[in-house]
Amino acid sequence: MTQPRDDRRLKAAAALLLEREVVPGPAPVPSFADLLATGARRRRRRVAGLGLVVAGAVAGLFAARLTDRAPISYVVAGAAAIDRAGVEAPSAQAGGGTLPARLHFSEGTEVTLAAGGRLNVTRRTSRGAVLELEHGQARFQVVHRRGTRWSVVAGPFVVEVTGTEFTVDWSPAAGRMVVDLKVGTVRVGGASVGGTVELHPGERLVATAADHRLTLSPDDLSPERGSASAADEPRAEAASPEASGRGAPQPSRVVVDGSWRRADEAAVPPRAMLALRSPRQGVSPAQPALPQPELPEAAVPVLGQPAVRAGEAARGPRLDPAPVGATHPSPIPQSLTMGGGGLFCVTVPAQYSFEDAASGLSAPRAYTLALARPRVDRTHSWCGESSVRLDAAFDDSGRRNFFGRYPNETGQLLVRLDRPTDLTGKTVTMHVFVEGPPDVRFSAEIAAVQRGGWASSPPVKELAPGRWWTISHRFGVENPTGVAGSSNPFPYPTGGASTVAETDRLALAIHTTGDRRAWKGAVYIDDISW
Amino acid sequence: MPDSKPSSTERPRRPAGDDVALVAALQARDERAYAQAWAELGPMVRRLVSRFFGPGAEPLDLSQEVFVRFFRRIDELRNPEGLRGFLAGICLGVARNEARRMRVRRWVSLTAAGILPEVAVSGSDMEARQALQRLYAALNRASALDRSLYVARYLEKMEVEEVARAHDLSFGTAKRRLARATTRLNRIIERDNVLAGYLDRAPDLRRAPASPKLAAQEPVLQQDERP
Numbered sequence: 001m002t003q004p005r006d007d008r009r010l011k012a013a014a015a016l017l018l019e020r021e022v023v024p025g026p027a028p029v030p031s032f033a034d035l036l037a038t039g040a041r042r043r044r045r046r047v048a049g050l051g052l053v054v055a056g057a058v059a060g061l062f063a064a065r066l067t068d069r070a071p072i073s074y075v076v077a078g079a080a081a082i083d084r085a086g087v088e089a090p091s092a093q094a095g096g097g098t099l100p101a102r103l104h105f106s107e108g109t110e111v112t113l114a115a116g117g118r119l120n121v122t123r124r125t126s127r128g129a130v131l132e133l134e135h136g137q138a139r140f141q142v143v144h145r146r147g148t149r150w151s152v153v154a155g156p157f158v159v160e161v162t163g164t165e166f167t168v169d170w171s172p173a174a175g176r177m178v179v180d181l182k183v184g185t186v187r188v189g190g191a192s193v194g195g196t197v198e199l200h201p202g203e204r205l206v207a208t209a210a211d212h213r214l215t216l217s218p219d220d221l222s223p224e225r226g227s228a229s230a231a232d233e234p235r236a237e238a239a240s241p242e243a244s245g246r247g248a249p250q251p252s253r254v255v256v257d258g259s260w261r262r263a264d265e266a267a268v269p270p271r272a273m274l275a276l277r278s279p280r281q282g283v284s285p286a287q288p289a290l291p292q293p294e295l296p297e298a299a300v301p302v303l304g305q306p307a308v309r310a311g312e313a314a315r316g317p318r319l320d321p322a323p324v325g326a327t328h329p330s331p332i333p334q335s336l337t338m339g340g341g342g343l344f345c346v347t348v349p350a351q352y353s354f355e356d357a358a359s360g361l362s363a364p365r366a367y368t369l370a371l372a373r374p375r376v377d378r379t380h381s382w383c384g385e386s387s388v389r390l391d392a393a394f395d396d397s398g399r400r401n402f403f404g405r406y407p408n409e410t411g412q413l414l415v416r417l418d419r420p421t422d423l424t425g426k427t428v429t430m431h432v433f434v435e436g437p438p439d440v441r442f443s444a445e446i447a448a449v450q451r452g453g454w455a456s457s458p459p460v461k462e463l464a465p466g467r468w469w470t471i472s473h474r475f476g477v478e479n480p481t482g483v484a485g486s487s488n489p490f491p492y493p494t495g496g497a498s499t500v501a502e503t504d505r506l507a508l509a510i511h512t513t514g515d516r517r518a519w520k521g522a523v524y525i526d527d528i529s530w
Numbered sequence: 531m532p533d534s535k536p537s538s539t540e541r542p543r544r545p546a547g548d549d550v551a552l553v554a555a556l557q558a559r560d561e562r563a564y565a566q567a568w569a570e571l572g573p574m575v576r577r578l579v580s581r582f583f584g585p586g587a588e589p590l591d592l593s594q595e596v597f598v599r600f601f602r603r604i605d606e607l608r609n610p611e612g613l614r615g616f617l618a619g620i621c622l623g624v625a626r627n628e629a630r631r632m633r634v635r636r637w638v639s640l641t642a643a644g645i646l647p648e649v650a651v652s653g654s655d656m657e658a659r660q661a662l663q664r665l666y667a668a669l670n671r672a673s674a675l676d677r678s679l680y681v682a683r684y685l686e687k688m689e690v691e692e693v694a695r696a697h698d699l700s701f702g703t704a705k706r707r708l709a710r711a712t713t714r715l716n717r718i719i720e721r722d723n724v725l726a727g728y729l730d731r732a733p734d735l736r737r738a739p740a741s742p743k744l745a746a747q748e749p750v751l752q753q754d755e756r757p
Contacts, residue, residue, distance in 0.1 A: 006716040011684060016658065016661060017581070029571060034566040036598060036602065
């Protein structure tokens with residue numbers, strides 16, 4: 001409504017100006033022939049000057065490149081045994097003290113090798129170096145410059161660096177690497193990664209060769225705390241007190257499993273890079289969450305069993321008897337579909353394992369319709385012998401919903417909890433496997449529902465079918481009710497935050513994100529824990 | 531009411547045939563045509579320059595630059611009937627560049643602090659005099675493009691299509707930028723209570739209906755469904 005008033009005011013201003021305008025009088029005719037000739041001369045001079053400047057800049061750049069081509073050099077300080085390209089920090093002094101070795105590179109990068117570690121400088125260029133951590137812990141403070149290329153090789157893993165501060169701990173005996181990132185960004189690739197995984201400040205990556213696992217987590221939440229080499233050899237403290245300093249805990253983590261291949265196998269083409277990021281959003285100021293309209297829930301189907309009775313729904317999804325396994329052909333090898341969790345299943349018990357016939361499961365019948373018919377299935381599992389299967393049919397048909405999404409663009413599994421559960425400060429983890437065309441891409445997110453208020457995690461994007469993914473989110477005291485990019489992107493109904501002290505339902509939403517918009521398949525969800 | 535004599539805002543139209551002949555002569559690099567163009571189109575350019583910069587501007591210097599560019603680019607004019615719009619576009623471009631240069635000069639040297647000279651207003655309407663002074667100061671704070679759009683639309687009374695052509699914009703973009711410039715200029719005016727009060731009190735305009743051409747299209751929220 002301000003536009004007409006604005007317009008009126010500007011018209012009034014124009015009238016004021018025009019009423020008092022001084023009309024310019026006649027003016028002598030300039031000599032345009034001379035002015036045009038002068039302008040042409042000036043233009044020619046300007047072009048010549050510009051050419052000189054460009055030539056000078058090119059010559060300067062060329063000279064700079066020539067001088068910059070020499071590979072960087074380094075000096076070793078501290079107690080270190082040096083042989084050829086390798087540097088070894090002695091394990092322990094006679095008095096029991098430990099001393100790190102320090103490598104100072106000519107362009108400013110510093111590497112501190114903790115006592116007992118060994119590092120090889122396998123290649124040096126003008127832009128960086130390739131360092132091989134044979135064993136032990138090392139802290140890297142890489143100076144970022146344009147075109148910087150540093151790599152740290154630890155067994156079958158490669159950490160690519162552009163300019164950052166991080167610690168790598170590699171134990172060849174245990175086949176375990178721990179990367180703690182303090183500043184900047186690194187990408188980890190190699191044997192079990194199947195592409196590259198990007199780490200952000202405050203995150204810890206634990207990669208183990210023994211159980212084919214790669215875990216990315218906020219480092220204060222890591223289930224596999226401690227150094228890589230602690231298990232198999234007595235080792236010294238980190239090189240610096242800062243190395244053990246942790247950044248602010250991030251509220252979510254993502255664990256990537258499966259798709260294992262041995263280091264000696266031929267390299268597969270890398271997947272599209274996984275965007276595995278911790279959420280950057282702050283918590284919105286607290287506002288009372290108004291109840292959201294209830295999504296109609298489907299009756300819980302159990303294979304081979306009669307429909308669940310109304311009274312059983314409140315008992316949660318662990319009901320007997322065990323269902324008959326559904327049989328449907330899958331092109332994916334069973335080694336990838338069954339038992340994806342490996343040893344993880346022993347160490348992390350799940351609250352909901354879906355080993356038996358389940359109730360309390362539903363798929364919404366409004367607004368997010370891509371997933372339907374949840375039931376227990378024995379062809380896929382993260383841990384144990386079964387998971388929950390939902391039929392998936394994604395497409396862009398229909399009318400956009402309130403959030404601007406097509407109804408079949410997103411699907412959800414809703415799990416009614418046994419009892420109201422306090423998830424404050426807890427990390428909820430779910431495992432999901434999508435069966436569909438290989439070029440499908442999707443995102444996944446977790447939501448906690450408390451009396452109709454939905455607190456969603458940021459979506460984990462660019463996931464691909466054919467492997468198990470672990471999606472986790474840590475809920476705080478107050479959680480934003482609208483998360484950008486999620487299936488619940490706008491704070492609804494009144495915005496603000498929601499607590500999760502009495503969570504009654506959990507949801508996992510799958511949203512198709514790739515170029516292929518219409519596809520059919522199945523979604524398997526297993527082991528919910530916190 | 532101020533007792534100064536209002537200047538005409540009507541754009542004098544010449545027969546289209548005259549413009550065609552003039553363009554042909556200019557494209558033939560006929561030096562007599564330069565003088566003719568200066569005589570016929572010079573007042574329009576000087577008026578545009580002085581409307582853009584307000585009092586204290588040197589319209590003659592800038593007008594010369596406008597005409598030099600105009601003669602240099604005359605071959606780009608495909609339709610001779612669009613001569614005036616073409617010239618106005620060049621004129622506004624030169625004015626915008628000059629406004630940007632003036633702004634930079636103000637940043638790097640403290641001498642030209644952007645203080646406008648006293649506005650020459652005949653008569654004794656002190657309130658109008660003060661409002662005009664403040665209005666020029668407000669326009670001076672606007673960006674070169676906003677000011678250019680304002681001059682073209684509100685002072686030169688160009689149609690949106692002409693504004694678009696003069697600023698080398700598409701019709702839709704010109705419309706959007708005009709709406710944005712209107713909002714921004716109003717925001718500047720609103721900071722000056724005296725000026726805003728004076729403009730809101732302008733009696734003849736308060737009764738005038740708002741121009742439907744400039745009313746921005748309010749976005750229609752598509753709320754098909756609720757979750």
